[in-house]
Amino acid sequence: MDKGSIGMAVGTFYVRRARYAGNAMPTDPVALTRQLVDIESISENEAEVGHFLSGYLREHGFQVETTPVPHSAGRERFNVYAGISSDPPDVVLSTHMDTVPPFFSSREDDQYIYGRGSSDAKGILAAQVVAAERLRGLGVRVGLLFLAGEERGSHGAKVANKHPKGSRFLINGEPTDNRLALASKGVLNAMIRARGKMAHSAYPELGDSAIHRLVRVLERLLHMPLPADPEIGPSTLNIGLIEGGHAPNVIADAASATILVRLVGPSDKIRASLLDAMGDDAELDVTLEIPFQKLKRIEGLPTMIAAFTTDIPALSNWGEPLLLGPGSIHVAHTPNERLAKQEQLEAIDLYTQVAHRLVQRSGCI
Numbered sequence: 001m002d003k004g005s006i007g008m009a010v011g012t013f014y015v016r017r018a019r020y021a022g023n024a025m026p027t028d029p030v031a032l033t034r035q036l037v038d039i040e041s042i043s044e045n046e047a048e049v050g051h052f053l054s055g056y057l058r059e060h061g062f063q064v065e066t067t068p069v070p071h072s073a074g075r076e077r078f079n080v081y082a083g084i085s086s087d088p089p090d091v092v093l094s095t096h097m098d099t100v101p102p103f104f105s106s107r108e109d110d111q112y113i114y115g116r117g118s119s120d121a122k123g124i125l126a127a128q129v130v131a132a133e134r135l136r137g138l139g140v141r142v143g144l145l146f147l148a149g150e151e152r153g154s155h156g157a158k159v160a161n162k163h164p165k166g167s168r169f170l171i172n173g174e175p176t177d178n179r180l181a182l183a184s185k186g187v188l189n190a191m192i193r194a195r196g197k198m199a200h201s202a203y204p205e206l207g208d209s210a211i212h213r214l215v216r217v218l219e220r221l222l223h224m225p226l227p228a229d230p231e232i233g234p235s236t237l238n239i240g241l242i243e244g245g246h247a248p249n250v251i252a253d254a255a256s257a258t259i260l261v262r263l264v265g266p267s268d269k270i271r272a273s274l275l276d277a278m279g280d281d282a283e284l285d286v287t288l289e290i291p292f293q294k295l296k297r298i299e300g301l302p303t304m305i306a307a308f309t310t311d312i313p314a315l316s317n318w319g320e321p322l323l324l325g326p327g328s329i330h331v332a333h334t335p336n337e338r339l340a341k342q343e344q345l346e347a348i349d350l351y352t353q354v355a356h357r358l359v360q361r362s363g364c365i
Contacts, residue, residue, distance in 0.1 A: 026130075038105050098147075098151050115338075125146060158314045167318055180296075185309060229264040327340075
């Protein structure tokens with residue numbers, strides 16, 4: 001795709017929006033986005049939005065399958081897959097149905113759709129549905145994969161990876177400002193636990209403060225060198241949670257912290273450095289690792305580096321991955337989450353053209 005094609009997509013925004021509004025196209029992406037946003041689907045509460053999507057896609061001529069995803073409380077939870085036939089899809093468009101808390105419903109003005117999930121990732125999901133309808137008309141065997149639990153450990157993606165459909169390519173949707181991501185950073189999440197001995201704070205020599213031990217560890221972490229990549233940028237470390245102690249006049253016998261490292265390569269060296277930083281003061285428990293991912297480049301598309309992680313590492317059986325979507329990650333997870341309507345419509349063109357180009361070049365059509 002060249003820059004002229006992208007510019008053409010921008011220039012036709014107002015005409016195309018009018019066509020959607022007049023129902024000349026099967027789906028109005030703005031209306032669908034608002035319907036999705038207005039269904040609360042904070043992680044582990046995706047069942048209602050999943051049922052809505054399943055019905056909506058069936059009504060629009062797709063064959064729909066659902067796959068159960070484990071729930072911590074045993075409630076209903078599932079992924080949604082939609083295809084145009086029983087044949088393997090050449091390309092699958094995928095994103096997630098869940099959001100972070102807190103929920104707030106949708107609204108719109110002339111430029112933006114607002115609400116939880118408007119950017120991450122229900123506006124993306126709506127754009128992919130419209131793109132799939134267009135690709136179906138172009139003779140492309142396209143699938144749609146909508147996942148539970150991306151925001152908390154990619155649980156839905158891990159389940160989906162056990163049930164691949166044989167696709168050649170996977171286009172995953174996250175907010176990249178409609179730029180193709182060349183890489184996405186990985187994640188190493190860990191719990192640090194310090195143990196001590198409780199005592200009266202007037203006699204500190206009789207105790208051993210777990211909080212003091214934890215503070216020493218955290219100080220070492222803040223000064224720990226982190227790997228960097230000249231193209232991708234640096235690894236980063238965040239101390240996200242600290243807990244411990246009983247009262248100001250009690251020497252703490254236990255304290256903990258949760259840290260998250262954004263990876264720009266293998267985790268081996270960082271794991272070793274973290275263990276060294278513990279010394280004799282604390283223990284380290286790695287609770288989640290999502291690997292760093294380099295991704296496909298397409299000539300003519302603007303690019304970016306995703307400092308966040310995605311479902312892609314957990315979807316290795318779904319084809320060669322690309323990462324692309326409308327919206328800004330900087331407003332995702334915020335009280336002002338929003339998606340520009342024009343950017344959403346540009347994304348429909350991008351998804352359609354990129355998918356069509358991929359399958360043409362691979363000889364699928």
